[in-house]
Amino acid sequence: MNQNNLKLSPAEAHIFRxxxxxxxxxxxxxxxxxxxxxxxxxCNTAKSHHVxxxxxKALGKLCGFAEEAIMIHRVEYRYIKRFHPLDxxxxxxxxxxxxxxxxxxKSLAKTRSLWCSPxxxxxxxxxxxxxxxxxxxxYEEWIM
Numbered sequence: 001m002n003q004n005n006l007k008l009s010p011a012e013a014h015i016f017r018x019x020x021x022x023x024x025x026x027x028x029x030x031x032x033x034x035x036x037x038x039x040x041x042x043c044n045t046a047k048s049h050h051v052x053x054x055x056x057k058a059l060g061k062l063c064g065f066a067e068e069a070i071m072i073h074r075v076e077y078r079y080i081k082r083f084h085p086l087d088x089x090x091x092x093x094x095x096x097x098x099x100x101x102x103x104x105x106k107s108l109a110k111t112r113s114l115w116c117s118p119x120x121x122x123x124x125x126x127x128x129x130x131x132x133x134x135x136x137x138x139y140e141e142w143i144m
């Protein structure tokens with residue numbers, strides 16, 4: 001995934017899906033129902049023109065170590081209406097998606113850094129920050 005635009009191909013989405021399964025990251029129950037092309041599409045057509053600069057910057061910080069977490073998060077944002085057509089706009093679903101982002105990014109930070117390394121704790125801090133920025137600034141995009 002390119003750090004600048006977060007684009008991925010269906011082949012990359014397939015690899016990310018394998019990594020997500022192997023690392024047992026948290027996904028919505030309907031995640032496996034999506035094709036690799038749909039997973040890639042969710043990332044490639046993210047409504048970045050509606051997203052605040054704060055959220056763009058925060059997600060950009062996760063690109064270096066938590067691309068799978070970003071993909072899951074974007075898939076939740078993109079396809080929530082398909083799988084929850086009546087209550088997609090609920091605050092509960094919105095905060096659950098942001099909590100998954102935090103938990104998955106934290107797990108990836110621990111997996112991809114030595115546990116005693118300052119880098120690991122810095123990445124966990126970034127993940128925590130991104131979750132709270134998304135909670136604060138992302139709801140309007142969620143309900144669009």
